[in-house]
Amino acid sequence: MDFTGAHILSIEQFQRQDIETLFRTADAMEPYAQRKKMTRVLEGAILGNMFFEASTRTRISFGSAFNLLGGEVRESVGAESSSLVKGESLRDTARVLSGYSDIICMRHPQAGSVAEFASASRVPVINGGDGSNEHPSQALLDLYTIQRELMTRGRSIDGVRIAMIGDLKYGRTVHSLSKLLCLFRNVKVVLVSPSELAMPETYVASLRDAGHQVVVTDQLEANISSVDIVYSTRIQEERFQDRQQADLYRGRFRLNQAIYTRHCEPNTVIMHPLPRDSRAEANELDADLDSNPNLAIFRQADNGLIVRMALFALILDVAHLVDKYAQDVRWFNHRSRS
Amino acid sequence: MDFTGAHILSIEQFQRQDIETLFRTADAMEPYAQRKKMTRVLEGAILGNMFFEASTRTRISFGSAFNLLGGEVRESVGAESSSLVKGESLRDTARVLSGYSDIICMRHPQAGSVAEFASASRVPVINGGDGSNEHPSQALLDLYTIQRELMTRGRSIDGVRIAMIGDLKYGRTVHSLSKLLCLFRNVKVVLVSPSELAMPETYVASLRDAGHQVVVTDQLEANISSVDIVYSTRIQEERFQDRQQADLYRGRFRLNQAIYTRHCEPNTVIMHPLPRDSRAEANELDADLDSNPNLAIFRQADNGLIVRMALFALILDVAHLVDKYAQDVRWFNHRSRS
């Protein structure tokens, strides 16, 4: 894939070498995200951060990533989309809005809407989530987190053993991550869910076609003993027709420090796409794991920022210029606190 | 008019020479909007983009225009105006908010509200639409589009023949455009609407007083055969007391490629203030016109950006400095795609 000027609509666009290019670029972004230095490379550029469905953290992650490269951000939040109400087509909206910025990130509740929008846009469009369909930057940051966590353990994505836990039917992130794992070799995937919320067969088939070992189960504890990564997810209650039905599954697979100690190998990485549901009846990942250094969920969120910086830098073709426009950080650097 | 520090509340403020100054300045903004270069002339300046009524595209057009000049944007969106709910006067709101920025763009649902706000503001205020009253930057961008489209046809606004079509009663844009046309010579205006949605007499009288030829009709096809511009509009259903009544008129005047070919002179320009209603029951401008090079509706939206840049540059008295603070664009330039 040539990143320059490309729309990022689906993880299907990525080949293994694209992943490698992206992750190498992300590595180079880290000092900027950590405020060891700053860059003005995108000074004067404008991101149109069009969130036609609310999502505070994803929206701010994209916006901050663009600011960290020196650019400006114009935004739309939530169902303000008055023009759509007045009968405007998504393609017309795209033709107009794409004149206002250099790149657009768009979230929209309707599957396929972002691709339709992109087809009429004059600037590159990144899919920030289109309903039940895709949220490619989430899958990329998940995979990047896996790579980085494994690297500190002397391992790599090839050969990884990962358990995906929870709502594997509606969870967009585990679907996309499964697809990305097909680009690697010798992976073991353990799918832990209630049978009613099992991973759709198409994703299981893809994993098997890639030569990977797949275990399907509804038992948590027996199945997290031989994995490198435990990837926990939230019950996607907003995707259920009957929300009360979601209550049946909430809290079914809980991980806490005692279970971790008893069942997991030392240094098993714990991931979660966040938000984790911390209400007593759910509590997917207990707060007593917060002091476990293998809990990677907040590093995962931080990685989102640098993966998004890398996407912007590659699409706008400035990755090679980021350091050229670097400056010292003059203000109190919060990272020096931790 | 002296633009420096002026409030822009109404198109009534503009004389012909002001229009010429504005359009000459807009021409100079185009390379920046098209990303052939960028400028930092307003680096450090702040726009207060106060939209007390939602309007994604107008809000973002103003915000992006300010960013394109190098400035920052603070925003308010929608009915968040909690202070007004607590009994604050518009003049108090203006006194406070005008301390927070160098210039304000304001949209508000109530006619006259922006002028009242401006009367207490310490910084220049641009009317971004005050209910059924005015939306001057829209009228200016419409006129600018007419000038530019005609120029490529070897014509000018003097002598133009224009058909305005649709809801001429509630359509704010056609009212303001009519007034602006009074500043020019030898114009022919064809007003096509259901009689119940006819152009108010005051605007018709002004056009006639300016010596212009005015044709009032409810027939579309016979009346678009001898014009340079077809300006189509949407039924403003939100201004109807009874919204179902709006349904009676929706779809009454449709233009498509077949009608265009049969009735219009070659190269007749098609304009629309957008959004166009693309629902089957309305479909004012059919999608089969999208490949017609005379469809100027998206160029019109792009012109909005540069006209707004020009307004900012003139009001803040930096029009002569824009080029001095120019820099090269370092990132992927989307305009090179088309």
Place this chain on the structure above:
Amino acid sequence: MDFTGAHILSIEQFQRQDIETLFRTADAMEPYAQRKKMTRVLEGAILGNMFFEASTRTRISFGSAFNLLGGEVRESVGAESSSLVKGESLRDTARVLSGYSDIICMRHPQAGSVAEFASASRVPVINGGDGSNEHPSQALLDLYTIQRELMTRGRSIDGVRIAMIGDLKYGRTVHSLSKLLCLFRNVKVVLVSPSELAMPETYVASLRDAGHQVVVTDQLEANISSVDIVYSTRIQEERFQDRQQADLYRGRFRLNQAIYTRHCEPNTVIMHPLPRDSRAEANELDADLDSNPNLAIFRQADNGLIVRMALFALILDVAHLVDKYAQDVRWFNHRSRS
């Protein structure tokens, strides 16, 4: 207090010398707020302006203050807090959001929420108002206004005589201001309210413990004749269980020019945290006071901007660098109009 990297959660954190440091820094900010010059000292820094409860003016005041120092602003407005709805803890939200910016300003409807958020944040957090609890920057700007107004009268905060008027029970600002006044000497505080809306005893006791003279009364006119400052407040109807009860008190204590002339000493300063309720039934401060040069309410709002700039500059440890990164203002300077 060491400002560098500190959370600002409560006015209880401030000692007298901290106030003096802050106000000295605020004085140095004024030329920037007044656009006599501009500074790029925080170029590249990001403020996370997280308003989980709407407040247009406070939000924009913080955002503009950060822009005035050269920084960027990412924002959240209103009850968009979808992650909290999905069961995320405030501490998780803090861990994630604090990776996206260099400093956070947060407003939230729940008392104590900002402190809880701050406890998990990796960057400094400023409390922008947590329900009925605190709003420290408002108290600081009030005190700064008192100091500045008195200074032009050859007086200082030590020895000040102030009448606080209106809803002293629910009014967060008078509570915090009372606490700050305990850091000074020889203050006289006249508390004018309906007995049902009296200042809570704890604040009265603190004032008395500080050696201050406190007068508690429900009579306005007899009690504003020997004060330097009249601090009027709005009935906080949104804090009443029964909003109709608030109507009983609205309009009880009105100040207008006739009352001012008859009862107040010359040059008595009039303050109000704003918004003032200008509806006929309330009208706490009549519009006929607007031409009274002692009406300080809009200077008070302007002071909010420079106090917030000072907080940012001190917390991020750039107060000493602001002038080093100063530049000339190139655009039309609105302050030169008045």
